[in-house]
Amino acid sequence: METADAVVIGAGPVGLFQVFQLGLQGLSSHVIDALPHAGGQCAELYGDKPIYDIPGIKVCTGQELTDRLLDQIRPFAPQWHLGEQASLLEPRAGGGFVVETAQGTRLHVRTVVIAAGVGAFMPRTLKLAGLAAFHGTQMRYRLEANENLQGKQVVVHGGGEAAVAAAIACASAPEALRPAQTTLQHRRDVFDARVDLLAQLQTLRAAGRIQVAVGALTDAVEQDGHLTALVLASPTGECLQLPCDLLLVRLGLAPKWGPLADWGLALERKQLVVDPATFSTSVPGIHAVGDAITYPGKRKLIVSGFHEASLAALAAAEWLAGHALALEYTTSSQRLQRRLGVSLANGR
DSSP states (O other): OEEEEEEEEOOSHHHHHHHHHHHHTTOOEEEEESSSSTTHHHHHHHTTSEEOOBTTBSOEEHHHHHHHHHHHHGGGOOEEEETOOEEEEEEOTTSSEEEEETTSOEEEEEEEEEOOTTSEEEEOOOOOTTOGGGBTTTEESOOOTTOOOTTOEEEEEOSBHHHHHHHHHHHTSOTTTOOSEEEEEESSSOOBOOHHHHHHHHHHHHTTSEEEEESEEEEEEEETTEEEEEEEEOTTSOEEEEEOSEEEEOOOEEEEOGGGGGSOOOBSSSSEEOOTTTOBOSSTTEEEOGGGEEOTTOOOOHHHHHHHHHHHHHHHHHHHHTSOOOOOOTTTOHHHHHHHTOOTTTTO
């Protein structure tokens, strides 16, 4: 079981800034998030969309904000557990907390900060008879970076931007990794995506590198324990078979509250009740920030979350120390500057 000062559950912008604030207090962090990358909802849903209300930044995209925050926390070298969902949180005899993930990670930490937003973002699932046996093998919700799909018949299921982008990525992969055929399957020949993605889709369709199959999936065809095809009911009533070696389901993401509701923390309308002075929950040593919490006057804004993360880090450090701590400033505190790796000679 790994040990650390703190674990931050949630790697969205507020969770990332929480790591920074904990680092300023001299606390090392592990970070858990169900998504396979940092940035949370901000990067997943607003990765290329403009944000205008971040102090000191006139405009940036969700991914740009994530990249800036990741650069800011680099001096504190957090340990990442991405693509993992926190499944258990309980006090440990002798002090601290045990945190486990559904994927088997076990941590012993001194304090916990929950920055889970509206919940863990999980893929919307496809329920189709005969597919369960292929989950994680021939039926997937994500591909690995630069995954070798050469010679495979890949079917991408979905009608939104995620599905269109995935089909384009498959069809545009280097020739040594590219599928033999990429098929984008949706109930209609209409897709909800950015104009530039739709233009790329049209170009690849015209070149024969993406086929579009319209209709409703009704069944899966298995042969010798392998998925070989999908049964499609076309709009004209025909029953067709789509050859399929790999089904990539891209129906978007949905937030799920998950096991957090069973951790014994006080809740109000599926939000964690906190003290707005310290952002502590009903369990001493466990703090919470961001969209996961409620208190009088709470507003679900990123800037509000940054404020909450600052106070939560100080409160966590004081709780661990057992006494109040003097407030220090990065402009004048040599201790904070050393933690940040700032050169005292030139201030950079």
